[in-house]
Amino acid sequence: MLGAPVVEHRFSLITQPLRYHALEPYFAHVRDRGIVGITLGEFDSRHALLFQEFERLGLSFRDRLQAALGGLLADLHDQFLDLARITEVDVIICDLVSDDGVAGFGFSYAIGGRGVAALKALDVMGRELVTGTQAVHPEANWRRMKAACNRTGRGPNFVGLAALDVAYWDLHARNLEMSLGVAMGGVQRSVPVYGSGGYRPNQDLDTIAEQVQRHRKQGFKAVKLRLSGRPDDTKVIEAARSVMGPDQWLMADMNEKGNLSTARALIAAVLGNGGLFVEEPLPTEDVEGYRSLSRAFPGAIACGEHMQGCEVALPFIKDGLCGVIQPDLAMMGGLTESLRLARLAETFGIEVTPHFLPGLFVHLAAAAPNVTWLEDFPLLEPLFDNVPIATSDGMLTAGSGAGHGLLLTSRAREQLISA
Numbered sequence: 001m002l003g004a005p006v007v008e009h010r011f012s013l014i015t016q017p018l019r020y021h022a023l024e025p026y027f028a029h030v031r032d033r034g035i036v037g038i039t040l041g042e043f044d045s046r047h048a049l050l051f052q053e054f055e056r057l058g059l060s061f062r063d064r065l066q067a068a069l070g071g072l073l074a075d076l077h078d079q080f081l082d083l084a085r086i087t088e089v090d091v092i093i094c095d096l097v098s099d100d101g102v103a104g105f106g107f108s109y110a111i112g113g114r115g116v117a118a119l120k121a122l123d124v125m126g127r128e129l130v131t132g133t134q135a136v137h138p139e140a141n142w143r144r145m146k147a148a149c150n151r152t153g154r155g156p157n158f159v160g161l162a163a164l165d166v167a168y169w170d171l172h173a174r175n176l177e178m179s180l181g182v183a184m185g186g187v188q189r190s191v192p193v194y195g196s197g198g199y200r201p202n203q204d205l206d207t208i209a210e211q212v213q214r215h216r217k218q219g220f221k222a223v224k225l226r227l228s229g230r231p232d233d234t235k236v237i238e239a240a241r242s243v244m245g246p247d248q249w250l251m252a253d254m255n256e257k258g259n260l261s262t263a264r265a266l267i268a269a270v271l272g273n274g275g276l277f278v279e280e281p282l283p284t285e286d287v288e289g290y291r292s293l294s295r296a297f298p299g300a301i302a303c304g305e306h307m308q309g310c311e312v313a314l315p316f317i318k319d320g321l322c323g324v325i326q327p328d329l330a331m332m333g334g335l336t337e338s339l340r341l342a343r344l345a346e347t348f349g350i351e352v353t354p355h356f357l358p359g360l361f362v363h364l365a366a367a368a369p370n371v372t373w374l375e376d377f378p379l380l381e382p383l384f385d386n387v388p389i390a391t392s393d394g395m396l397t398a399g400s401g402a403g404h405g406l407l408l409t410s411r412a413r414e415q416l417i418s419a
């Protein structure tokens with residue numbers, strides 16, 4: 001089914017440091033999930049005081065609080081989101097409007113900033129290839145856009161393209177009056193979510209145990225720790241395991257910090273404690289290192305969030321270098337390539353656990369039966385209204401409305417800077 005021509009495109013960027021601009025909606029997000037009470041009791045005293053101050057003054061006094069308590073707010077936000085080394089996230093926004101008035105909303109992001117390069121790339125694509133063109137099927141659009149990157153490569157082009165691709169899929173599903181996952185060829189289903197936010201390398205053991213318990217109370221049937229690549233990671237694994245329930249799985253992320261020998265030791269420790277997988281034990285470029293590890297630990301390695309396109313993932317999939325592939329929306333250039341990756345992985349019996357954004361990837365899960373887990377790491381969710389919330393037993397299902405369902409909050413819209 002063809003859509004009406006796109007008559008308007010608008011690309012924009014939120015450039016302010018995430019730690020501040022997301023703070024207020026983050027509180028709302030936390031409240032929606034019903035965990036404020038838990039948080040109040042479990043942060044240290046100065047954070048508890050700050051929460052009480054927010055409650056007393058009301059969130060509309062955010063600016064006054066920011067002026068008075070700026071550093072403390074930033075610290076608090078970091079603790080929440082495990083962003084100790086991430087000072088900002090640039091969020092790239094794409095709005096499309098078709099001739100018959102149907103709108104599509106898409107987004108992408110650059111963790112750590114420098115999203116302006118992706119925004120620029122997207123703007124060039126938009127002016128040349130979007131406005132005035134027929135809104136054909138999103139996959140056809142994606143191929144057209146990718147072809148336009150032929151001489152400038154993937155890089156920021158893909159990061160920008162992701163926002164456009166999500167907007168095209170949203171527009172397409174809204175034209176069909178279908179939930180996105182159904183429009184992508186699937187059927188809605190509930191998918192388990194694992195707790196991932198709040199874990200940092202080198203955290204003290206009590207903090208880790210508290211966060212595991214918090215996630216357990218939320219109903220998550222798995223948690224993913226962050227490891228530092230040091231020998232005392234074994235203590236972290238054991239501390240988490242000691243407070244986990246018999247119905248919970250353990251996962252661990254090395255964030256590319258290992259080498260062959262440390263990775264071997266830590267994968268063995270995780271698996272020895274009932275772990276499902278270890279994520280990015282080596283830098284993604286170290287394909288031969290992954291080959292070696294996969295021989296020792298078949299199926300126990302996850303990776304993918306740094307891969308741009310199926311071709312990069314191909315050796316990992318066809319040679320079994322990982323048992324779990326993890327597409328990142330921005331790096332993959334959007335949902336189209338993430339779906340293609342999921343299909344490719346399915347053929348080889350590889351699981352898919354997408355990189356954060358459960359409220360969007362729940363639609364990919366509808367279309368791809370090999371999506372086994374979604375990751376709760378609430379980095380961008382504070383920017384959105386209508387975020388689906390996991391049930392008390394840790395399962396997530398997409399809403400029944402048309403499109404992907406996520407909407408940019410009015411507060412976030414006020415902060416947009418046009419390309």
Ligand SMILES: [Mg+2]
Pocket residue numbers: 253255279280305
């Ligand atoms: Mg990771």
